[in-house]
Amino acid sequence: MDVKLLAHTALSDEFYERISRIWDDLSYNGSTDGQAVALSAIRTCYSPGKPSEIVAKEGARYFGSKATDGESGTEADRLFRMIFRSKHLSTLEHLTYTFAVEGVSRALLAQLTRHRVGFSFSVQSQRYVKFGSGDKSGGFDYVTPESVSASDKTLMGDDLEVYDANELFAKAMDDAQSNYDMLRKLGVPAEDARAVLPNAAACNLVMTVNLRSLLDFYAKRQKGRGGQHEITQLSEELRKSVVAVEPWTDQFFAEV
Structure with a gap:
């Protein structure tokens, strides 16, 4: 931020x-x-x-x-x-x-814009700004919640894999980027492909x-x-x- x-x-x-x-x-x-x-x-x-x-x-x-x-x-x-x-x-x-407010999550934006009286907002668009890996943006940035970054717990799944909160979160972001890129390659416009971007996506x-x-x-x-x-x-x-x-x-x- x-x-x-x-x-x-x-x-x-x-x-x-x-x-x-x-x-x-x-x-x-x-x-x-x-x-x-x-x-x-x-x-x-x-x-x-x-x-x-x-x-x-x-x-x-x-x-x-x-x-x-x-x-x-x-x-x-x-x-x-x-x-x-x-x-x-x-x-x-x-x-x-x-203020210029940079690198905050869409989750924060949803909370922030509940404060409307006396506030004016101009927000980076996920419709007009393309967030593909090959676009000028280089893909979407994201904000990792404090509780995730601070987590030191691990969990063994039914598949005997050991899961870590930070690794799971990073994988979810990578998957979202891959899915966004693939949708774009399939001809889906950015305004619709953005539907797979997470609340953690930065704006x-x-x-x-x-x-x-x-x-x-x-x-x-x-x-x-x-x-x-x-x-x-x-x-x-x-x-x-x-x-x-x-x-x-x-x-x-x-x-x-």
């Missing part, structure tokens, strides 16, 4: 010019574009001011002052905590993140999600909540990618 953050919420040139007089100083102190957007959205709900003017007029107050709730960070952090804990989370939907996708929906996803799919290993791994990779560019969100992932 490889997860890369391709894009995230950034200030437009026009908006930056409007607030640049104070924003250069505030961003030097660690304030991020995402925080500026979040403050604009939150304060719009409670302020008579115009959304485009809130950061210029209130930014120094929120980003330049220590939190008054006794917790860490600035007054902006206090405001974000209050919004998060009061569940006024529509204001966090304005922050979006786009790539681009995914965009807003912060509110990502927090909900993480709450359900993080390690310790009963999720399958691969999707809990994905949830952690997504969290790390977001926190790297918007450190102030880490506290929310910790609380969901």
Whole structure:
């Protein structure tokens, strides 16, 4: 699995010019574009001011002052905590993140796409991308479940053969590839031959999600909540990618 953050919420040139007089100083102190957007959205709900003017007029107050709730960070952090804990989370939907997610199984994809609200997906097609051994793909890649790769048990079958989980799994993948190749040689189109490809077959996708929906996803799919290993791994990779560019969100992932 490889997860890369391709894009995230950034200030437009026009908006930056409007607030640049104070924003250069505030961003030097660690304030991020995402925080500026979040403050604009939150304060719009409670302020008579115009959304485009809130950061210029209130930014120094929120980003330049220590939190008054006794917790860490600035007054902006206090405001974000209050919004998060009061569940006024529509204001966090304005922050979006786009990821390249590579080398995940179709089994994970089936679980991931159950999270639809606030998510957008563009997925590598098994209909249009050909996965024959002689195609550009070189055949399909696959993801071995952790329980298989970690297995050290063996079993003697009725045929007196000794079976090992990793060997059985690898053989099943080889058989699926052979069957796919043979179907293609028999004239079966790729869109139908793909029916023999397993849930373990790897795929790539681009995914965009807003912060509110990502927090909900993480709450359900993080390690310790009963999720399958691969999707809990994905949830952690997504969290790390977001926190790297918007450190102030880490506290929310910790609380969901």
